[in-house]
Amino acid sequence: MNTPLRRGLLAVATALGLYVGLWAELLPRTFYTSFPGLGLHWIDVDGAYDEHLIRDVGSFYLAVSALSIVALLARTDGPGRLAGLAWGVFGVLHFGYHVTHPEGSAVDVAGTLASLAVSPLVGLLLVLPSRRLRVDGEATA
Template sequence: MTIRRTILAVTAALGVIVGAWAAFWPTSFYDAFPGFGRIWIAIDGPFNEHLIRDVGALYLALAGASVAAIFSRGPDAGRVVGVAWTVFGIPHLGYHLAHLDSLEPIDVVGNVVSLGGSLALGIVLMLPESKRARSSEPGERIGA
């Protein structure tokens, strides 16, 4: 498995976990995200089922795109998925960076690391593959 496919698998898992929780169990997501006794959503305003389900659907859509790119024969699909994760990740991280004051220090670190990490994965996916990576998997590039 290439590095790009591994990163796509990580983004797919992230999207499925966060997305399914928010889309199908919005009250639980609001009350208990990210889990482990920490609470990041409920401290930021009143419960809005519609908004939380929409966020879940967005994460599921990103997960679906990541899965589709895993099975793509070339690197372009993974790069496009990287654009999507990055476009989502920049304002998402930006919002949370501007609203860290109500979080405990451990939650500040968790928030910045998790959101910054998912943004970084998107950015890495956008990068062109190295020549070595392109030549390591026969049939990866159609017509090459």
């Protein structure tokens, strides 16, 4: 069963993926100089502009967003769990890179790490099985 909690987590993951993915894919130079917005600069402090790399990031986020949208529309929890695995693996590795390669001001580093903790957390929660009610009313995993 695709529970309301799972649907909510998938909606958050989809929104995150579309925000990053569309921006990086459609406006790679602006993404490089202005991400994540609000006057912060998390990408341009980490090396020279590389349009290919920025577009690859955008493509990846859009692909995982597509998986998340399919899972959001699914009636069972299997696609959501698969999307969770994808977000979790990516999130842990991405977070790990930024923990070991802090760039920018203390505010930028804190913001980067806090925002990057969302992907592995959402991924982990999505991977967990849904609880279902059996006919006798007892919960099962």
